[in-house]
Amino acid sequence: MSNTTKIALLTILYIFAAPIYAVKWLLRLAKVLRSFRAARAGWLDCPHCGTRNALNILATCRRCGTTEFGSRLFCGNCRQITRAFPCDMCTATIRVL
Amino acid sequence: MSLLDAIVTYLFRREQHESYVRALAHERKRRPKARSRAEAIDDARRGLTAADALTFGTLPDGRALRVARPVAFMSALIVGAVGSGKTRLLVALLLDLLREWLRQLTTHPATPLGFHLELSDPKFETYDLLRKHLATLWKTSSDRTRERLVEAVRVIDWSRTHVTPFAPFDNPRDSRLSNAYLAHLRTDVMVQSSRSTYTEPMRQLLFMLHWLMVELRFPPNYRFAVRFMHEDGFRRNILARVPEPDVRYFFEHFEATTARATRDGVLRRIQGDQAFPEVRYSIGIPPAALERLAIARFAPLTLGNYACTMTLPLSKGLERAAWRLTDLLIDAPRRDTSVPMWIAQEEAIIQLLGSPDLAEALMAALRTLRSVRTGIVLLGQDVANALPAHVLRNILLNTRWIAGFQCREEAQIFYPHVVFDVDDTRSEGERQRDFQREMQGLPRQHFQLLVKGHAALPLRAPNVPDPTAVAGVHDEDELLEIFGREFAPRSMVAVTRAAELIAEWERDVVDHVEVPMPAPRPASAAPIRSLADLKKYFSADEDDDV
Numbered sequence: 001m002s003n004t005t006k007i008a009l010l011t012i013l014y015i016f017a018a019p020i021y022a023v024k025w026l027l028r029l030a031k032v033l034r035s036f037r038a039a040r041a042g043w044l045d046c047p048h049c050g051t052r053n054a055l056n057i058l059a060t061c062r063r064c065g066t067t068e069f070g071s072r073l074f075c076g077n078c079r080q081i082t083r084a085f086p087c088d089m090c091t092a093t094i095r096v097l
Numbered sequence: 098m099s100l101l102d103a104i105v106t107y108l109f110r111r112e113q114h115e116s117y118v119r120a121l122a123h124e125r126k127r128r129p130k131a132r133s134r135a136e137a138i139d140d141a142r143r144g145l146t147a148a149d150a151l152t153f154g155t156l157p158d159g160r161a162l163r164v165a166r167p168v169a170f171m172s173a174l175i176v177g178a179v180g181s182g183k184t185r186l187l188v189a190l191l192l193d194l195l196r197e198w199l200r201q202l203t204t205h206p207a208t209p210l211g212f213h214l215e216l217s218d219p220k221f222e223t224y225d226l227l228r229k230h231l232a233t234l235w236k237t238s239s240d241r242t243r244e245r246l247v248e249a250v251r252v253i254d255w256s257r258t259h260v261t262p263f264a265p266f267d268n269p270r271d272s273r274l275s276n277a278y279l280a281h282l283r284t285d286v287m288v289q290s291s292r293s294t295y296t297e298p299m300r301q302l303l304f305m306l307h308w309l310m311v312e313l314r315f316p317p318n319y320r321f322a323v324r325f326m327h328e329d330g331f332r333r334n335i336l337a338r339v340p341e342p343d344v345r346y347f348f349e350h351f352e353a354t355t356a357r358a359t360r361d362g363v364l365r366r367i368q369g370d371q372a373f374p375e376v377r378y379s380i381g382i383p384p385a386a387l388e389r390l391a392i393a394r395f396a397p398l399t400l401g402n403y404a405c406t407m408t409l410p411l412s413k414g415l416e417r418a419a420w421r422l423t424d425l426l427i428d429a430p431r432r433d434t435s436v437p438m439w440i441a442q443e444e445a446i447i448q449l450l451g452s453p454d455l456a457e458a459l460m461a462a463l464r465t466l467r468s469v470r471t472g473i474v475l476l477g478q479d480v481a482n483a484l485p486a487h488v489l490r491n492i493l494l495n496t497r498w499i500a501g502f503q504c505r506e507e508a509q510i511f512y513p514h515v516v517f518d519v520d521d522t523r524s525e526g527e528r529q530r531d532f533q534r535e536m537q538g539l540p541r542q543h544f545q546l547l548v549k550g551h552a553a554l555p556l557r558a559p560n561v562p563d564p565t566a567v568a569g570v571h572d573e574d575e576l577l578e579i580f581g582r583e584f585a586p587r588s589m590v591a592v593t594r595a596a597e598l599i600a601e602w603e604r605d606v607v608d609h610v611e612v613p614m615p616a617p618r619p620a621s622a623a624p625i626r627s628l629a630d631l632k633k634y635f636s637a638d639e640d641d642d643v
Contacts, residue, residue, distance in 0.1 A: 025100075025101070028101060029101060029104065032101060032104075032105060036105065036108055040112065042119050054119075054120075054123050055116075056116045056117075056119035056120035056123060057120050057123055057124060058120060058124050059120070068117075069116075069117050069120035069121045069124065070113060070116045070117050070120050071109060071112070071113075071116040071120075073109070074106070074109035074110075074113075074116075076110075076113055079106050081102060081105055081106065081109070097105060
């Protein structure tokens, strides 16, 4: 198969796949936005033990080590996004984003 | 960063200020309100007291601190320099309990003591002070109360005329301990406490000999050991009665398993151990004969004097103390848990450093015996430097309250729990240094009490009055005479009587060709706790040995 044919076939594949990826991405975005909206309340209940966990605390970033008053899901210094954190009571992981 | 992450980052940055404000409010709400030192002390005082409590001392404002009994009877550590007041605190607590009990006896004569105590004192001071106070309590009580008081006390002591008998190689039938493990524990304590060195073969031979004694319920006896190790025929006669095959095999092939030098070395050490008559008479009475003696082998209060003032070297005293402690720890899981128990170990550091196996058993006991309402009170000095870190950590984790008299390094145990006033402007380092200096310079009787879950409290221990003044006597000799006449004979046997019983056993076993069958262990020997039990015992048994 010549290079031109390969490139053409690959292009057709991406064109067909693009909507699927776009839909998947949109679904993910919707999920993230939904989670973010819930997180804006400032707390989350642990799905395992039911303890209310505050999201805005004196948090330490696990990447850069900065400790600041703010969201435990986002570091204002290095912009690290934390998608999950351990419950304060039972230490089970709570996935947020 | 992906597009999704960029969107999320933008959203978080938009909310950043609000997150900051919420986080600040949350943390402020979580942190406890700063309180003054006086408030913290008051909170602790209120939290610790209960209707049924012991007086631990007085606070700086003059109020008494009373600690609920269930907490007071838990495991504890009392540290401090020599003469700083550790012993007096323990004695004050015990006297508080005894006086309360004696007061109740006047209106309710059947009131039980309500606690058990085992005092192990390798330095004599606590034992001496307690015995004088017991004599004082006896002297100032009515006849009926005196009787109850005397019945409640058992004495462990050794003198030229009387000794407290033991059967260290007797394993009760209902014991969960195997004969081999008891033999191992006894051997280990003996080897660790001895000033002589033991090679591995000597240790093994001693262990097997001890195991044999446990199997046959024989007392330790030098003449027996010599004959057993040197005379083949005698040995074969004895082994015919031994049920344990490992023991039989070891001694049946004695010439092959043990070199002559090992045998002789062990015999020298046995002879050295039993060269002291007090020791020989104390442990040499055969268990079967001991059961027939009308002496108290159990009482709620057991006072053990293991000090070198009893005409034995300190190492012998410590060995006896270690054996006794081993027995207590073995029996503790089977005790009656309706009554709390204190095991008070004076000079605990010496015991912990003396025998690694015993230290391990003691550490395990600290962790586990709270379930059978047994608290171990360890008294000592310089624990921070003398003990290995893991042992100290174990003690600190498993004790409920810690009392610190004049000490230096131990100040770090209390410091995190000291509440300073909100207007204290010193830096953290200055506070620590000042506190350490304060602990180092504490006057006698003053101490810091840390009960876990509460702030550290500065206290002054209760005064322990002079027993002669309370009893109204001129000198202490009268009190010692009372103690020797009323309390000690219940649990001690005259050395002449002990010598007779030992000689009788030697005649039957060591000198006789035919070895009698070992006397069966009783299923459970009923303890003699009262005059009624004693009367029942005499009327049941025609052979009155006393």
